[in-house]
Amino acid sequence: MTRRTFRYVPFSIVQDATAEPEYEARCVAGDEFECGAESGVQHDPAEVEEWQRRHTQETRHTRYRRNFADYAVMQPPDGVPLGLEPARVARVHVS
Template identity: 60%
Template sequence: MPFTMTQDTSAEPEYEARCVSGNASDCDADSGTHHTPSPVEEWQRKHTQETGHRRYRRNFGDYTVLEPPPGLEELASVPGRST
């Protein structure tokens, strides 16, 4: 069944970054989780200014909902039915 995938608007997306700079090992400082990218980007700028570190691992997470095609909602909700 050709489902359509959409972002679940009932849950906010999550943004975060972790510093992977350092000499012998990664710094591992992190931005914490935020619901918009702006605080994460600002944290990265500040961390770079304070430490000189310039390499980060950024993560984005959200939730999705799969919607069946119009008119097939009932078929899509039948447990055990193969699609």
């Protein structure tokens, strides 16, 4: 017989400070077809917003799909060793 013990550790999910988030926008204005113009990936949301302003001035398009991406890490609570997994199974064999 095998008995399993589940240990729960309340990890937090936090933004990875070692990787920059990414922002981008795509113009989705148009009656039959989307414009499709894109800002490209930026590391500052202000750059994407400025691209949107310029594109609207040039085209009068006012509808955009915005995307945000980042990396996240699982962070253990204070006092818990870093090597501990969020969910760990210990198998105990009983005779």
